[in-house]
Amino acid sequence: MTLRRVVPLLLLVLIVLLPVIAPWSKIVLTLALAKGLAVLGIVVLLQAGQVSFGHALFFAVSAYAAAFLGQAFAGGELISMLLIGVAASLVIGLLVGLFVVRYRYIFFGMLNLAFSMIFYSILEKFYYLTGGADGMQVARPSVLGIEMERDPFETLLFYGGMVLAILVAYGVHRFLQSPLGNMMKTIKTNETRLEYLGVSARSTLLAGYVLSALLCGLGGSIMAVAQGIVTPEYAYWIRSGELVFIAILGGAGSVSGAFVGALVYEVVRTYAAAFAADYWQMILGFFLLGIILYASRGLVGLYDSVLQRFERKEDRP
Amino acid sequence: MNAQLVALAIFDGVAYAALVFMVAVGLTLIFGVMRILNVAHGSFYAIGAYLTVTLVGGVIAAGFSPWLAYPLLFVAAALVGLVVGGPIEKYLLKRIYVKEEALQLLVTFAVFMILEDVQRILWGTQPYFQADALQLLGNIQVFGVYYTAYQLILLPVVAVLVLIGLRLFLRRTLTGKLILAVTEDREAATSIGIDADKVFLVTFVVGATLGAFGGALASATTSVLPGMGADMIVLSFAVAATAGLGQIEGAAIAALLIGLGRSFALYLMPELEVLVPYLIMLLVLLVRPEGLFGTAKTRKI
Secondary structure: OOHHHHHHHHHHHHHHHHHHHOOOHHHHHHHHHHHHHHHHHHHHHHHOOOOOOOOHHHHHHHHHHHHHHHHHOOOOEHHHHHHHHHHHHHHHHHHHHHHHOOOOHHHHHHHHHHHHHHHHHHHHHOHHHHOHHHOEEOOOOEEOOEOOOHHHHHHHHHHHHHHHHHHHHHHHHHHHHOHHHHHHHHHHHOHHHHHHOOOOHHHHHHHHHHHHHHHHHHHHHHHHHHHOEEOHHHHOHHHHHHHHHHHHHHHOOOHHHHHHHHHHHHHHHHHHHHHOOOOHHHHHHHHHHHHHHHOOOHHHHHHHHHHHHHHHHHHOO | OOHHHHHHHHHHHHHHHHHHHHHHHHHHHHHHHHOOOOOOHHHHHHHHHHHHHHHHHHHHHOOOOHHHHHHHHHHHHHHHHHHHHHHHHHHHHHHOOOOOHHHHHHHHHHHHHHHHHHHHHHHOOOOEOOOHHHHHOOEEEEOOEEEEHHHHHHHHHHHHHHHHHHHHHHHHOHHHHHHHHHHHOHHHHHHOOOOHHHHHHHHHHHHHHHHHHHHHHHOOOOOEOOOHHHHHHHHHHHHHHHHOOOOHHHHHHHHHHHHHHHHHHHHHOHHHOOOHHHHHHHHHHHHOOOOOOOOOOOOOO
16 A cells, blocks of 8 residues: 555554544534534535635535424434435525626625625524524434434444445545536536537536535534534625635645544634634635645645655655 | 714715725635635624724833824735735635635635634723724714714715825836736736735735724624624625625625615614615625626626
């Protein structure tokens, strides 16, 4: 087995074992996982060269759908909450998608932003339904009818989420290599040629858009049950920017980059918020600038180039 | 809704539109020339407001006449444009014109994040209130409604002056003509000896100054607090997109449309107040994707 395979595998094993050694890390890792899933949605759109500044919308739609279901059935049940969240983001993704796939680049990004801001202000203003700026509590749900204590529930959420994330990541990886995935990439390189081939660029982008909404939704409902509270801030445009930020940080357009980026981001954020609360956003900003200007392939790209240097040394007699 | 309420809603809308126009026109100018949507524009607005509060507060505390508040509005705006806007273009944006649009957007987003924290470090998180410029002009009575002269007369007049001034600047002065030439065709302009880099720098500084000027004028009418830049960038984009990106005169009309729509919503359906600008934008773009006054681009193969 080459070095290229060994390091990611070791990292994976480390992450799986970390909650056993340090139980406090469980919740941070679960949040990173939820964000990683949402970032995967951004990665799908980045394949087509489109950046959405409003995907927190689907994150929030799904989180609130899960919260409402939980409230309606006194506690609720985990699997059904995740399903309803994903279903809600799918429906909204389709509706919003039908409109925004007519646009590209700046308009695409900013129209998404407008939709997310509409949802944000609905959440904030209709407080008799949504609890306003204070948000809604999400009680710990049962799992398939079994009530669980906090600790085993968090353990289940983390390992369950981990398995789910690996499956989803593999699925997205396959999607990007499928004909549809390749057509998505053509939207970035030359859309007109795609249309000359008789393929509708809009419906191709719509398919990708719905997939990305669904992924963000999955992340959102996991986040909701993990945090135990949903607030309008979930839909705020800074949140959407954060998702794009993580995608670029990890390595634009790579599936593994989404999770690596989310992990690094969440850990840095947890520590930075504790030690440098006043300027952690500034640190992130400089980080983002550095990545775009000097390492445009992100953390995954950096890892690649370090490895290449190693391998070249090994090749020498 | 009686006549007085209608008058109030119109006054609110016009005053608000004047402020939003100032910010949106800076955004649309920068986009029109440089093809960059500057997310950090919201920060210029916020920093303009903060700096004005500090300067005016300092001058009055030092015992000078409060009437100095008015010239200080210009000083604060120009300072932000030159000291904050200038270096950002010269040392950062210049390096990214060759990159793809999505990355350009992200770079300005990063600048926005950095400037948000700069504000927090310099001015803290407490709200500031400095309304001398507003109070000095007093109230006037129109249609049986009392309203501040600052908002009802000064703001719209300044907005119209900015609009006319910008038009004259672009059409009549040499610098303005150079800007238009570079907007039309950068390569051709460069080949006849126009320094496009310099034109970009000037445009960005002017645009940033306009954004900061919007903030300076707004600082007398509301409390200045963190988050105001984030809200304003989204709103001014809505105005610029409704008009068609790069349309200066159109931005004035779109600002009025959105300002009035918002203030009427405030009196009729308060829950919808924040939503109205986005709804107007979505409706317009649904029918005319290039905005009210924009022209459709031809497709390149």
